[in-house]
Amino acid sequence: MSQKSLDLRSDAVTINEESFWMGVKDCIPTLLGYLSIGFAAGVVEKTAGLSIAEITLMSLLLYAGSGQFIAAGMIAASNPMSAIIFTVFFINLRHLLLSAAIAPYFRHLTPWKNMFVGSLLTDETFGVSITHLQNKKQASYKWMVGLNITAYLNWVIANIAGGYFGKWIPNPESFGLDFALPGMFIGLLVLQILSQKKYFVDMMVAISAVIIVVIVSFFSSGSTGVMVAAVLASTIGMVIEKWK
Amino acid sequence: MEVRWTILLLILGCAIVTFIPRVLPLMLLSQMELPKWVIRWLKNVPVAVMAALLAQELLLSEGEFSISANILKLLAAIPAFAIALLTKSLLGTVMAGVIFMMVFRFIF
Numbered sequence: 001m002s003q004k005s006l007d008l009r010s011d012a013v014t015i016n017e018e019s020f021w022m023g024v025k026d027c028i029p030t031l032l033g034y035l036s037i038g039f040a041a042g043v044v045e046k047t048a049g050l051s052i053a054e055i056t057l058m059s060l061l062l063y064a065g066s067g068q069f070i071a072a073g074m075i076a077a078s079n080p081m082s083a084i085i086f087t088v089f090f091i092n093l094r095h096l097l098l099s100a101a102i103a104p105y106f107r108h109l110t111p112w113k114n115m116f117v118g119s120l121l122t123d124e125t126f127g128v129s130i131t132h133l134q135n136k137k138q139a140s141y142k143w144m145v146g147l148n149i150t151a152y153l154n155w156v157i158a159n160i161a162g163g164y165f166g167k168w169i170p171n172p173e174s175f176g177l178d179f180a181l182p183g184m185f186i187g188l189l190v191l192q193i194l195s196q197k198k199y200f201v202d203m204m205v206a207i208s209a210v211i212i213v214v215i216v217s218f219f220s221s222g223s224t225g226v227m228v229a230a231v232l233a234s235t236i237g238m239v240i241e242k243w244k
Numbered sequence: 245m246e247v248r249w250t251i252l253l254l255i256l257g258c259a260i261v262t263f264i265p266r267v268l269p270l271m272l273l274s275q276m277e278l279p280k281w282v283i284r285w286l287k288n289v290p291v292a293v294m295a296a297l298l299a300q301e302l303l304l305s306e307g308e309f310s311i312s313a314n315i316l317k318l319l320a321a322i323p324a325f326a327i328a329l330l331t332k333s334l335l336g337t338v339m340a341g342v343i344f345m346m347v348f349r350f351i352f
Contacts, residue, residue, distance in 0.1 A: 029333075029335035030338075032338055032342070033338060051247065054247050054248070054252075054255070057252070058255050061255055061256065061259035062259050062262055067258060075251075081253065081254050084258065085254070085257040088262060089258075089261035089262070092265060092266075093265050095262070095266040096265040096268070096269060098266075098289070098293065099265065099266055099267065099268065100273055101286045101287075101290060101293075102270065104273070104278065104286070106270060106274045107274045109274065111274075114270040114274055117270060118266045118267035118268075118269075118270035118271065119263060123297060126293075127290070127294060128334070131290075173349070174346070174349060176320075176342040176343060176344070176346030178317070179317060179341045179344070180338055182298060182301035182302055182317060182321065182341070183320075183337055183338040183339075183342060183345075184334065185298040186298060186321060186325055186337055186341065187324075187328045187333075187334040187337035188294050188334065189294040189295055189298060190325065190332075190337070191328070192291055192294060194332065196291070202291045205291045205292050205295070206291055206294075207295075209292045209293075209299065210295055210296070210299040210303070212296070213299040213300055213303070214303055214304075214309050217303075217304050217307060218309065225296065225300065226293070226297060229292065229295075229296035229299070230289060230292045230293045230296055233292035233295070233296070234288035234289050234292045235288075237288035237291070237292070238281065238284050238285045238288060241284060
């Protein structure tokens, strides 16, 4: 009964604007990858000595894979609070770029709505939304909220499950689940390049990004590499476009 | 269900420094007209970020460059790329990649 009225409403909305439920549906391909990463994060947080309540709070408030892994690892190694916060800040700084890159599609929203959109921005929701928005003028707020909320709930549930059941689950790698995340990035990268239709520039950007990540890895941690690579490779792409 | 004060403060601190870079550009940049070259630069960010994240997954192990530690993932990446190009389906790519990974791990 309530299900039916829900369907009717979402149909009515689609006429003008993409609905909340379409956003939920478009989030599905990312669920498996983040379920396994979130589960692993829960296990790591548990072994770092965090309680289930603390794990829940961390996934609800911090909501960032790499940040939570690093925080848990540093708590386990009893680093000072200031060092942990600074490291997490640095690792999550790449969101600055993601947030800036989707901003042009959200000009029509109020700053408060944009704050809500941004607060749940992750690599996965960024990848899905930027590919989806490629040939559009502006984003649907409801669609974006549907995408964001689905990814968020999936993440929090995965973290809690990891904290609870981590001890009893055999190695998830044997099911190939460690490829869910790279698989998702491959899909997003290919879809993005196919939809932008500027293959030469995009290939150069992608190749430069890969090379820079590897070079930076010789000098510092991998998460710095992503940030440096994103900035430099985007600039290289811009310069190549100017040349041509 | 206990939450220690120090852990609560730590989580809040981490949450705030993560929240600000997430929301600031969306709140500010969407309010102003950006120069053309900034837009062009921003258009390259998605491919750059995705390629960088993928490189981190496929070429680094514990933050260090290693082909041997990632050889199975690199193998599974080949059919995953092919399926992404052929089907243009994100879900299909993820599922196929995971299955190939499982099979490769079983064989080798």
